Amino acid sequence: MWTFIIRRLLQSIIVIFGVTAISFVALQIGGDPTYLYVSERATAEEIQQTRVALGFDRPLYEQYFTFIGNLLHGDFGTSLSYKRPALEAVLEALPATIELTLFAMIFAIVLAIPLGVFAALYRGSALDGSIMTMGMLGQSIPSFWLGIMMIMFFGLYLRWLPISGHVPFLVPLLQGHVVEAFSQLPMALYYLVMPGVAVGFYSLSRNARLVRSSMLEVLGQDFVRTARSKGIPEAAVIIHHALRNAWLPVVTMVGLEFGFLLGGVVVVEMIFSWPGIGRLVFNAINQRDIPVVQACVIMLSVIFISLNLLVDLIYVRIDPRVKL
Amino acid sequence: MTSLIRILATGCALLCGIAAAQAAPPPDTLVVGLSADASTFDPAQISSRDNANIAKHIFATLYTVNFEGEIKPYLADKTEVSADGLSYLIKIKPNLTCDNGEALTAEDVAYSFNRPADKSKKFTGNSAGFVFPTLGFKSAEVVDDLTVRINLSARTTLALGMMAQIYIHCKDAYEAMTLEQASTNPVGSGSYRLVSWQRGSQIVLEKVKDPGRFKRIVWRIIPEASTRTAELIAGNVDIITNVSPDQIGAIDASGTAAVEKVSGTRRMQVGYNLSPNAAGMPGAAEIQNPKVRFALQYAVDVPGICSQLLGTTCERATSLVNPPNGNPDLKAVPYDPAMAEKLLDEAGYPRGADGVRFHIRLQGPRGRYLNDANVVQAIGQYLTDVGVQTDVELLEWASVYSPLLRAKKMAPLFFLGQGGVTWNPLYDMSLFSTPDATTNYQSWTDPRWFDDWKLALAAPSVAEARPVINRMLKLFYEEGPWLQLYFQPDFYGVSKRVAWKPRRDEEIDLFDASLK
Numbered sequence: 001m002w003t004f005i006i007r008r009l010l011q012s013i014i015v016i017f018g019v020t021a022i023s024f025v026a027l028q029i030g031g032d033p034t035y036l037y038v039s040e041r042a043t044a045e046e047i048q049q050t051r052v053a054l055g056f057d058r059p060l061y062e063q064y065f066t067f068i069g070n071l072l073h074g075d076f077g078t079s080l081s082y083k084r085p086a087l088e089a090v091l092e093a094l095p096a097t098i099e100l101t102l103f104a105m106i107f108a109i110v111l112a113i114p115l116g117v118f119a120a121l122y123r124g125s126a127l128d129g130s131i132m133t134m135g136m137l138g139q140s141i142p143s144f145w146l147g148i149m150m151i152m153f154f155g156l157y158l159r160w161l162p163i164s165g166h167v168p169f170l171v172p173l174l175q176g177h178v179v180e181a182f183s184q185l186p187m188a189l190y191y192l193v194m195p196g197v198a199v200g201f202y203s204l205s206r207n208a209r210l211v212r213s214s215m216l217e218v219l220g221q222d223f224v225r226t227a228r229s230k231g232i233p234e235a236a237v238i239i240h241h242a243l244r245n246a247w248l249p250v251v252t253m254v255g256l257e258f259g260f261l262l263g264g265v266v267v268v269e270m271i272f273s274w275p276g277i278g279r280l281v282f283n284a285i286n287q288r289d290i291p292v293v294q295a296c297v298i299m300l301s302v303i304f305i306s307l308n309l310l311v312d313l314i315y316v317r318i319d320p321r322v323k324l
Numbered sequence: 325m326t327s328l329i330r331i332l333a334t335g336c337a338l339l340c341g342i343a344a345a346q347a348a349p350p351p352d353t354l355v356v357g358l359s360a361d362a363s364t365f366d367p368a369q370i371s372s373r374d375n376a377n378i379a380k381h382i383f384a385t386l387y388t389v390n391f392e393g394e395i396k397p398y399l400a401d402k403t404e405v406s407a408d409g410l411s412y413l414i415k416i417k418p419n420l421t422c423d424n425g426e427a428l429t430a431e432d433v434a435y436s437f438n439r440p441a442d443k444s445k446k447f448t449g450n451s452a453g454f455v456f457p458t459l460g461f462k463s464a465e466v467v468d469d470l471t472v473r474i475n476l477s478a479r480t481t482l483a484l485g486m487m488a489q490i491y492i493h494c495k496d497a498y499e500a501m502t503l504e505q506a507s508t509n510p511v512g513s514g515s516y517r518l519v520s521w522q523r524g525s526q527i528v529l530e531k532v533k534d535p536g537r538f539k540r541i542v543w544r545i546i547p548e549a550s551t552r553t554a555e556l557i558a559g560n561v562d563i564i565t566n567v568s569p570d571q572i573g574a575i576d577a578s579g580t581a582a583v584e585k586v587s588g589t590r591r592m593q594v595g596y597n598l599s600p601n602a603a604g605m606p607g608a609a610e611i612q613n614p615k616v617r618f619a620l621q622y623a624v625d626v627p628g629i630c631s632q633l634l635g636t637t638c639e640r641a642t643s644l645v646n647p648p649n650g651n652p653d654l655k656a657v658p659y660d661p662a663m664a665e666k667l668l669d670e671a672g673y674p675r676g677a678d679g680v681r682f683h684i685r686l687q688g689p690r691g692r693y694l695n696d697a698n699v700v701q702a703i704g705q706y707l708t709d710v711g712v713q714t715d716v717e718l719l720e721w722a723s724v725y726s727p728l729l730r731a732k733k734m735a736p737l738f739f740l741g742q743g744g745v746t747w748n749p750l751y752d753m754s755l756f757s758t759p760d761a762t763t764n765y766q767s768w769t770d771p772r773w774f775d776d777w778k779l780a781l782a783a784p785s786v787a788e789a790r791p792v793i794n795r796m797l798k799l800f801y802e803e804g805p806w807l808q809l810y811f812q813p814d815f816y817g818v819s820k821r822v823a824w825k826p827r828r829d830e831e832i833d834l835f836d837a838s839l840k
Binding site: 029041047081310 | 360361363364365366368369371446448450453454457458503507508522523524525526544545546547548550554555557558560585721722726730742754761762763789
């Protein structure tokens, strides 16, 4: 197993370098970013001074290798907009996005499993039809539209939920302020409901359909029939025998989805004024703040790769047939 | 039973907390919804309008431009200008302090000017990048405890207005800070101090002295326009910026808020790219002819664009100068397609067999200005209607449009908005200070304009320069490098809880805002 882990880590380093190179070149294609950091009325001399100060006067490959050299020393550079370390800006925004993604994932999994199981158990019934219709809607409705509709209905019309904003939970927790963090937890959850549902609804729909089809497949297997013939109660057959086998593909999907959601919450963060990494990277791309974009890209790549690795390891644990 | 009571009590406590979160702001607090966060509070680094709007409540300035567009003293008490206009002797008010209690003296004022000008610090904010080059700033020196001398390289009637953009801060506090600390821990001289800054969420200011009526100002960062509108209607914020025209009706009908419309100072135009960079592009040769440029003015229905696409009425601009500083003899060109066609015929561009006079390309940004994409497409259609077959190209602002603009490599026609002021016509005209000025995106080179510009600039006052200014504006009207459009209307959503009026110059001034 250790050989597998080490091999995957080495592959990951190559992937991360590839990602940094692609994003670096992509950001430079649009032209000289210096103009975004000088006044409209700056003279040619002032523009050149700024270009030199920001390092954009050097050849692209030199800029890239300087960046990589600094990166190896843990220096992601200084944000051109915020005038502070880029990594600091990213790490400050990351907890809010992790809160949102975790909530969305938990929401999606906790609801998807029972919905998928019931749809499979009552296949062809009105319940199954309703759940599948919801699944189809959830995969068709864009998250931004769902978000705006929820704001209109639950925020503005019913006034049940806050329209936008964020109450931090992870930040005080990570800073060691445990009491403060947990005292803020109800409010944090309250502010998480709408953006979390907007982000997680797609996953909920997809996972419910996945659980349903997986359960249908497993329920027809011999070992389920054997379990029933032994007189094991139906609930135990479903939970201990069928579901345990049916959720193997779900685990794979959930692991990948967490990484996907982390990078895909930009629109929802914009709509709900959520101060996360999605908004940070959106603004950074608009301002061509290359150090911040690179720090975001690397951070998301590391999380995505780590999650993939984790899913592989969990898979071995829950399915003895799989060998690394 | 005890457990049940505990659960109910916890539930009630939670609901109370939730209700509190949904409540309107307290009476001593004003909440403003902005579309973008501040990036820094280092007075030498601030450059964006949203950032400056917050900073102006933290940092005082020597002068201020009031609601009517007049320059008034703020920290300055008395100003003497040398005969050659190159030296400003400014006496500040006594007993001033920064918000850390430090006395604010002439030394601090001089430092506030000299620090951003220090090239070794590589500041890229508004002061170093725009104000000082325009001002011709050379140095600031201390004369005595309350008097500072500002030295300029050339006479300019723009001096006081430019000085009004320099944030005054205390030397000792900033000398003790790193640049990173300076960006997050401002020690201001204004009437509010920064209490907290949750990046991406909100900025809280607390009043330390007059002017200002609210004890606290909370700036909430709400990037999405429809979310800002929802927060305003729900009563959670008092003022929102950049209201989208399609949401005006919803706000006005809400009963809790109303939209305040103001004709801004941003000058919207279709620029004619007269630069050799455009040579060879369709339409580039034709627009070199001033008669064609003037004819196209008649082809576009500007009031129609305003009412249909911007949700308001607006008056067509007659020049690049904001009212009331323009040439009063000039009347806005009316929408008259027949006249446009007649003038194009006379200019030597009749319709061909296919009904087309000539082809041209019009570029515009998407999402930079109010409803820009639709406005650009409408203009393209108006021009096509008079036989100028216009291909419209919409581009992303930051990575495509802006670099092309700066390199003066736009298409022969390009849509643009350039900020202006109400306090001096020469500021608005300074876009064309030289044929190769960076802001002369149109590469206009008419020597009559640039000869007159030198005369206008050398005049001791705007009043004395007025005849020259009027002559220049007439030339701009008849042969200028812009297809004149409108001054961009700005829409603010204002809660019925507060009394507040927006300014024309995109500045948000909350000192006089109050509860109704």
